[in-house]
Amino acid sequence: MIKVVQLQYSTASGGSSALRLQKAFLKAGIESSIISLQADRVRDDKITYLGFRSKLIGRIDAKLQSFLTLPKLKDSGSFSFPILGTNVAWMEQVKDADYIYLHWILNGFLSLKSIESLAKLNKPIIVFMHDMWPITGGCHYSLTCEKYTIGCDECPMFIKQTKNDFSKKEFKNKLKFYSKYSNLFFVSPSTWLYDCAKQALLTKDKPVFYIPNILDNTVFKALDKKKAKEILNIDTEETVIAFGAVSIDSSRKGWAYLQKALEILHAKKEFKNVLVLIFGSGNNSKMAAAIPFKVKFMGYLKDEYSKVLVYNAADVFIVPSLADNQPTTVQESLSCGTPVVGFKIGGIPDMIRHKENGYLAAYQDSEDIAEGIKFCCKENLKGYMLSSFQPGATIQKHLNLFEYTKTQMNK
Amino acid sequence: MNNNDKVIRVAQLQYSTESGGSAALRLQNAFLKDGIDSWIISLISDDVAGIDKTVYLGKRAGLVAKIDGRLQSYITKSKIKEFGLFSYPLLGTNVANLEEIKQADYIYIHWALNGFLNLNGIKKLTRLNKPIIIFLHDMWAITGGCHYSFTCEKYKSGCYNCQMFETTKKNDLSKKGFDKKLKLYSKFKNLYFVAPSKWLYDCAKQSFLTKDKPVFYIPNLLDTSIFKHFDKSTAKLALNIGVDEKVIAFGAVSIESPYKGWAYLQKALEILKDDPDYSNLTVLIFGSGYNKQIADAIPFKTNFLGYLSDKYSTSLVYNAADVFIAPSVVEAFGYVIMESLYCGTPVVAFDVGGIPDMIKHKENGYIAKYKDANDVSEGIKFCFQHNIKGVISSEFDPSITVQRHLKLFDYIKSLKS
Numbered sequence: 032m033i034k035v036v037q038l039q040y041s042t043a044s045g046g047s048s049a050l051r052l053q054k055a056f057l058k059a060g061i062e063s064s065i066i067s068l069q070a071d072r073v074r075d076d077k078i079t080y081l082g083f084r085s086k087l088i089g090r091i092d093a094k095l096q097s098f099l100t101l102p103k104l105k106d107s108g109s110f111s112f113p114i115l116g117t118n119v120a121w122m123e124q125v126k127d128a129d130y131i132y133l134h135w136i137l138n139g140f141l142s143l144k145s146i147e148s149l150a151k152l153n154k155p156i157i158v159f160m161h162d163m164w165p166i167t168g169g170c171h172y173s174l175t176c177e178k179y180t181i182g183c184d185e186c187p188m189f190i191k192q193t194k195n196d197f198s199k200k201e202f203k204n205k206l207k208f209y210s211k212y213s214n215l216f217f218v219s220p221s222t223w224l225y226d227c228a229k230q231a232l233l234t235k236d237k238p239v240f241y242i243p244n245i246l247d248n249t250v251f252k253a254l255d256k257k258k259a260k261e262i263l264n265i266d267t268e269e270t271v272i273a274f275g276a277v278s279i280d281s282s283r284k285g286w287a288y289l290q291k292a293l294e295i296l297h298a299k300k301e302f303k304n305v306l307v308l309i310f311g312s313g314n315n316s317k318m319a320a321a322i323p324f325k326v327k328f329m330g331y332l333k334d335e336y337s338k339v340l341v342y343n344a345a346d347v348f349i350v351p352s353l354a355d356n357q358p359t360t361v362q363e364s365l366s367c368g369t370p371v372v373g374f375k376i377g378g379i380p381d382m383i384r385h386k387e388n389g390y391l392a393a394y395q396d397s398e399d400i401a402e403g404i405k406f407c408c409k410e411n412l413k414g415y416m417l418s419s420f421q422p423g424a425t426i427q428k429h430l431n432l433f434e435y436t437k438t439q440m441n442k
Numbered sequence: 443m444n445n446n447d448k449v450i451r452v453a454q455l456q457y458s459t460e461s462g463g464s465a466a467l468r469l470q471n472a473f474l475k476d477g478i479d480s481w482i483i484s485l486i487s488d489d490v491a492g493i494d495k496t497v498y499l500g501k502r503a504g505l506v507a508k509i510d511g512r513l514q515s516y517i518t519k520s521k522i523k524e525f526g527l528f529s530y531p532l533l534g535t536n537v538a539n540l541e542e543i544k545q546a547d548y549i550y551i552h553w554a555l556n557g558f559l560n561l562n563g564i565k566k567l568t569r570l571n572k573p574i575i576i577f578l579h580d581m582w583a584i585t586g587g588c589h590y591s592f593t594c595e596k597y598k599s600g601c602y603n604c605q606m607f608e609t610t611k612k613n614d615l616s617k618k619g620f621d622k623k624l625k626l627y628s629k630f631k632n633l634y635f636v637a638p639s640k641w642l643y644d645c646a647k648q649s650f651l652t653k654d655k656p657v658f659y660i661p662n663l664l665d666t667s668i669f670k671h672f673d674k675s676t677a678k679l680a681l682n683i684g685v686d687e688k689v690i691a692f693g694a695v696s697i698e699s700p701y702k703g704w705a706y707l708q709k710a711l712e713i714l715k716d717d718p719d720y721s722n723l724t725v726l727i728f729g730s731g732y733n734k735q736i737a738d739a740i741p742f743k744t745n746f747l748g749y750l751s752d753k754y755s756t757s758l759v760y761n762a763a764d765v766f767i768a769p770s771v772v773e774a775f776g777y778v779i780m781e782s783l784y785c786g787t788p789v790v791a792f793d794v795g796g797i798p799d800m801i802k803h804k805e806n807g808y809i810a811k812y813k814d815a816n817d818v819s820e821g822i823k824f825c826f827q828h829n830i831k832g833v834i835s836s837e838f839d840p841s842i843t844v845q846r847h848l849k850l851f852d853y854i855k856s857l858k859s
Contacts, residue, residue, distance in 0.1 A: 334754075
């Protein structure tokens with residue numbers, strides 16, 4: 032039996048992708064366990080949470096990092112330069128595994144050194160990229176910067192751009208590490224990030240695969256829309272425009288563009304009864320004041336079942352992200368039968384067929400977002416997941432990857 | 443001057459917004475709806491983020507609590523597990539200086555142990571000379587330290603030589619805890635006690651600590667727009683359960699919890715298994731995730747939903763269930779029972795604590811003989827056979843409960859003048 036171990040900062044990070052993949056693996060008869068730094072509520076005999084010492088290391092690392100990367104430009108997003116980390120190479124689950132998946136393992140969980148101790152085990156290491164960090168000098172999203180294709184230096188994320196900065200150091204460290212080992216395999220859940228990895232100086236000669244995240248379509252599925260609205264106390268006559276993210280006011284999630292689009296819709300008087308349905312954490316009162324329609328905040332939803340209700344109650348779901356890899360919200364909404372309006376960036380066009388199961392708006396164009404909302408509602412568009420995203424197809428891609436690593440490792 | 447127009451302001455203290463069945467948060471939402479201003483001060487920030495009017499204490503308070511936890515577990519190390527919690531708070535945080543407290547007309551102390559408030563911290567609040575409303579979420583405030591006394595009645599005369607400890611000592615922690623509380627309670631006239639169940643009200647009226655104190659019965663409340671009855675087949679569909687399947691549900695807790703009585707349910711399920719009418723039951727479990735011991739002990743098709751944090755998803759589970767089982771052996775109130783009944787699902791439970799306040803035997807559920815697994819299985823059958831629907835008396839309506847709080851405020855005012 033194939034055995035994998037998956038490392039992830041917390042079971043909820045990176046869109047719970049390790050946990051979701053584990054469930055699908057187990058269903059398919061592949062043995063899997065998760066090692067996670069942060070304990071959250073998911074308790075399971077196949078999940079191991081690290082102890083107090085690792086968490087303390089994680090905290091110290093976070094403090095050190097935020098101190099070192101202090102003069103960072105606002106709104107530029109995350110930059111990680113891991114200094115400390117926990118060595119997990121000795122753990123039974125790791126030793127037993129045939130394949131080691133590294134998901135989102137930053138924030139003090141793994142440093143490059145602890146990743147290297149894993150690589151030294153001479154088992155295939157599958158780096159599952161949940162953002163650009165594995166292929167850059169430290170940023171999680173490079174936005175318009177393309178230095179990662181030639182070598183990072185003078186990183187534009189910092190207020191003062193200096194030569195030989197952290198981005199350069201980390202780039203060099205990664206380059207040294209990656210070129211030393213031939214058992215590193217990279218997986219991107221979006222074709223966009225796949226292309227980035229093929230262009231990155233760090234990974235262009237490395238094996239890179241495109242495998243989307245997996246979603247349980249027996250949980251995320253279409254229910255009776257009217258009933259979902261009733262359950263959430265929404266008038267069934269209302270047109271429901273939904274938006275959600277872990278933190279709704281993160282600038283990367285593009286709330287500002289949706290807000291403008293709503294103003295446009297309001298000014299054009301296109302809809303009579305509109306309800307804006309929002310889930311996630313953030314400043315509710317500030318947001319509410321900027322929305323010209325009735326608003327309902329669901330708060331931060333942690334359970335899949337409650338998200339399913341929200342997607343089902345929505346007539347259209349908006350993902351105005353300015354940079355994103357493979358946003359789970361798009362996949363979740365489509366799987367629940369609700370069309371999605373989003374910009375043509377990152378992994379979004381992988382999932383949305385324009386005017387078929389959603390609407391791809393011109394980048395940063397609120398006018399076009401408004402147009403998309405109108406289109407989806409007026410045409411009564413239905414969301415659906417493309418067949419290439421069905422769990423069975425995704426599991427097969429992982430199995431193919433396993434086969435490929437075998438041929439490479441035996442060379 | 444007419445004082446009635448002034449907005450009433452309350453502050454509610456609670457260990458975390460989720461502890462004590464989210465009682466503070468639920469009460470706050472109802473208060474705000476009714477035009478009463480309310481703030482929650484909580485030690486632990488759980489990620490119920492985006493909640494307005496909540497103050498989380500900082501890192502220092504968190505550290506103090508952690509140290510207190512270590513110290514307490516050290517001094518109570520001879521505790522017998524079966525009796526559950528015993529708290530003897532040593533350290534705590536003084537919150538009397540917080541702006542939200544200073545501005546409050548009434549201060550509610552909910553479940554505020556685990557290093558949040560010690561008796562000194564409560565004293566500092568009491569000294570502000572504002573009404574302090576101690577909301578009992580278990581027996582702790584009326585005992586020498588245990589959270590549930592079970593059959594012990596020493597709290598009625600004075601705790602000592604506590605049954606919870608292996609070592610018997612006359613002048614033990616229960617005596618010290620009791621004496622400290624007695625001193626605090628007798629020194630101040632601005633302490634009011636609220637019990638959410640009639641059982642706990644009676645306990646408080648009999649406790650040596652509170653028998654001469656003003657004690658009120660005010661049940662907990664919940665958001666009835668979320669916990670409501672809706673189409674059972676939609677709920678079953680959402681959870682991938684066949685519409686024709688017979689579903690019983692319960693909230694799984696750790697098997698070790700001495701309060702929740704898992705062993706009785708396990709036995710009841712074994713009894714049911716031999717009944718051909720119930721051989722195809724589906725068991726729905728929510729709670730702290732998959733637990734192998736629980737799974738192995740259930741002789742039916744079992745669906746583990748994991749820990750559910752959102753009210754919408756728990757409401758979905760109650761609605762999908764035909765019968766809900768809550769085999770608690772002690773229960774100050776019983777939020778799961780209230781939630782289930784509001785969702786239209788009958789509940790089988792023992793005749794204990796706040797349970798008989800809400801369940802009327804054979805009307806909206808079944809009250810089984812205490813610790814009798816056989817009667818639990820009878821109760822499950824009864825609910826199916828008679829197609830019992832969960833309903834709850836209108837006396838639990840949130841608006842009526844808020845009225846009870848307002849009456850309490852009026853009573854306090856009348857005492858002052």
